[in-house]
Amino acid sequence: MSDFLRINRDGGVAIVTIDNPPVNALSFHLREPLMQALVELRDDASVAAVVIVCAGRTFVAGADITEFGKPVQQPDLRAIVATLESITKSTVAAIHGTALGGGLELALGCHFRVADTGAKLGLPEVKLGLLPGGGGTVRLPRLVGALKALKMIVSGAPISATEAHAAGLVDAVFEGDLTTHAVNFARELARKGGPFTPVRDRDDGLKETDLAALDAEAADLARKARGLDAPIACALSVRNAVTLPFDPALAAERALFVKLVGSDQSRAQRHLFFAEREAAKISAKDVVKRRIARIGVIGAGTMGGGIAMAFANGGYPVTLLETSHEALQRGLATIDKNYSVSVTRGSLTEDAKRQRLAQFTGSTDYADLADCDLIVEAVFEDMAVKKEVFGKLEAVAKPGAILATNTSYLDIDEIAASTSRPQDVVGLHFFSPANVMKLLEIVRAQRTAPDALATVVDLARRIGKVAVVVGVCHGFVGNRMLAARGSESEALLLEGATPRQIDQVFTDFGWPMGPFQMGDLAGLDIGWRNRKAQGLTAVIADTLCEQGRFGQKTGKGFYLYENGSRTPVPDPQVEALIRAEADEKGIAPRAISAEEIIERTLYPLINEGAKILEEGIAARASDIDIVWVNGYGFPVGKGGPMFWAGLEGAGKIIERLEYWHQRTGKDVFKPAPLLKTMAETGSWEAGATV
Structure with missing residues (x-):
């Protein structure tokens, strides 16, 4: 029917295959032929059942996020789901990979859902400052119960096919050829005959809802939301599914979605979604990445142990080096204890703990790092100490091994210059605890080879880190801006x-x-x-x-x-x-307003970010936002400091910076030229490419 959708017949079963790479997003160019196909199959008397499958590595992984906030082109997802529900013959969604967001809502429009054993299902819209806008908050509770639906929707976390089956979201889980299993499943349903009840008309999950328990859970989630609107709207919409008839609940869901999609919070969270993907892009065409099979970590203290755990958690064997047997045993014991805490909390099984601990090899001999492809030093933050470590590494590291320094402030160009292989040196600034914190500042030194950089960027993704490539300066992006943010902290205290x-x-x-x-x-x-x-x-x-x-x-x-x-x-x-x-x-105390505290802490933070862009230390303003949201706790709903500057108004920020510069004479308040450009054009101009 189109380049993105095709129909095949297997006897009386029509197989609708969605093929919209890379993740089969529900873009308009797919929705239009899908609607046409569903209408034709609904009215075709020769069709006994309809199976929806997807080509590629995944089922529909969501809506087309680039369409959010724009005029809706019809048919929208709600119309497609309504058409699915108008089909009286059995309809089956065959789910592999991930059925997320609009993909799961599409599947909820079918009478039945089957999945392969590795499938994941979820409604992650809350992470974009939204709620499911295609009926997810109203249909999901009818299958899994309101409390389970509330937790799934407000967390945005997907569940496994096995858990979905146990909860009633999935009707069968198969191994092997999913399409064949789904067709046989649909054929058997057609043989038995209907009527087939659409999810909208089922109330299995709503019959025994404890509203008091639901409200208590919603209140707890609201407290954890820290000012975010979407989690609260999600909870309200799930409650509506219990207390209102289907159509009014569906209309209320849509009204909440429309309100959220136009909000600054959702704009900020969608900005971060795209910014995280953009941050991973570097100029490294035709670069062959180096092979990384074993990691070396020098230092088994808090930071070194956490870094080693991060790599082990990603499946890499780690040689952990310390200066003494006693220090090594303390470090390994701490790692064991950290994994034991995860087991106690239920986030890790005993078997998984054993597998991860088996990845570690302890040593006090630098020679044992000879087979490592990447060596990360996490020793004391002192230039002389760092150079001494790199001198020892030169004697043992194999050719082509990447030598990384975990430093928060030090000049990596100086460290690299102390070696005979500066092309192999890179900064990896992990954030503590390194096995938990997502951010990784990857510092490209002046002579870092493109293939070394590309390798560590890819490696960061493999171990679940959000990587941002930055240039060399004191404190790089995050800590340099942190110093600007804190420059007035003591002055504010002294003034009252x-x-x-x-x-x-x-x-x-x-x-x-x-x-x-x-x-x-x-x-x-x-x-x-x-x-x-x-x-x-x-x-x-x-x-x-x-x-x-x-x-x-x-x-x-x-x-x-x-x-x-x-x-x-x-x-x-x-x-x-x-x-x-x-x-x-001689400072007399006075009343300090909240507005003044913001102006004297966060405005210098933004101003320093503008200077960092001017100098080319960061390639994009959005990279700075990713650093601050993932590493320093900048509120997600405000999109990072550089995005928030646009919401706050660069002109206003400049005016107040100039006021405080005149009053204090401090350079931290002197507006950066690029901040003035932002005020004039409404956009940041990136500095030189990192």
Whole structure:
């Protein structure tokens, strides 16, 4: 019928094959012939059953996201599902790969669903700031129950074919040739005869809904949403499926979808969806990636152990090196403990734990790194120490092995220049805990070879990291901007704000925690050491560190942490210290507004991002957004700092930066030329390609 859809007959069973690579998205050019095919098959008396299958590696993996926010071209998905439900002969969706979003909603329009053993099914629209707009919130509860549907839809996480079968979403799970099994399944249904009840007319999952339990779960999910609208709308729509007749519930779902799709939050989350995919693109045409079979990690401390776990979790054997047997055993014991915690939580089986631990080989001899294809050092953040490690690696690493440094600030060009193989040197800035945090800043040094860069970008994807390629500068993208964000923190304290007030402004904005609580969590001594290395000071934070107040690990920092608790409690001693320092400097306390805190912390953050783009340290503004959302907790619903700058208004940001620059004389408030370009054109111009 078209380039994207074909119909074959197997006796009385019509097989509709969707073929819209790469993921069979429900684009208009597919919806139009699909609607035509369904109408023809519905009215064809020679057809006893209809099976919908997909070519390629997956069932329909969702709607065409590029169409969101644009005028809807008919037929839309709702019309196609309604047509499916008007077919009185049996209809079967044969699911392989993933049936996500609109793909699962299409399958819910069929009377029956079958899947292969490896299939995944889910409604992930919430991750785009949306709810399922093709009837998913109203039909899914009718099969799996309202509570199960609520958890699936609000989390956006897919479930396996086995779980879907147990829940009633899938009617049969097959191994082998899925199309043959699906056709035989449909033929047997046709032989038995109908009537066949569409999902919209089934209420199996709704009969015994406990509304109180549903509302309690929805309230808990709303608390976890941290200001995001979509999870709350999803919960409301599932509740409507229980309390309203089908058609009014369907209409309410659509109204909520339309409201969300036009919102800044959904625009921000869709921006991040595309930005993450764009960040993985580098200029590396005709480059043959190097083979990575074994990884070496130097340092079995918190960071090194986490990095080693990240690679082992991705299926790579790891040689973990330490300077002493005792340090090595401590590191391996910590890794074992971390995996045991995952087993206790149910996120890992004992068998999987054993398999991952079997990936580790411990050593105290650099010679044991000779067979590694990638070696990552995670030693102390000191240039002399790093160079010493790279000197030892030169003697043992095989030709072509990639030598990576996990550094947060240091000059990787200087490290590379200390070796005879700078083309093999790259920065891999993992974020702690490295086995959990998604972000990986991949730092391309001046002489990093294109094939080495392409290899580590691909490797990052294989171990489940969100990779962003950046250039060399102090702090790279994330930590350089973090320094700009924190440049006024102590000034705000001295002028009258409290740590708790500033942190509250941040959490109200949507951050998971504020800068002082985050500092206590990470350890104030880290920043203290970094400042001393640069000859910098921070009078309040330095004094706290001199008193042994490093944060949660010592029970005291900017806050108190009583009896091992992680809950911060304001400490009168810290506030007294702040006031004493202010008095000594002759600073009279005044009321500090939330708006001022935002202007003096987040506006410099954006301004530094503009400078980073000007210098070509980041290739795209969206790359900066990915760094900050995935590595530093910038609110997802605001799309990252550079996207949020567009929402906030670059002109407004410049005006307030100029005000604070005039008032303080500090360069951090001096607007970057590119920020002014943004105000004039409404878009960021990328710097030189990284």
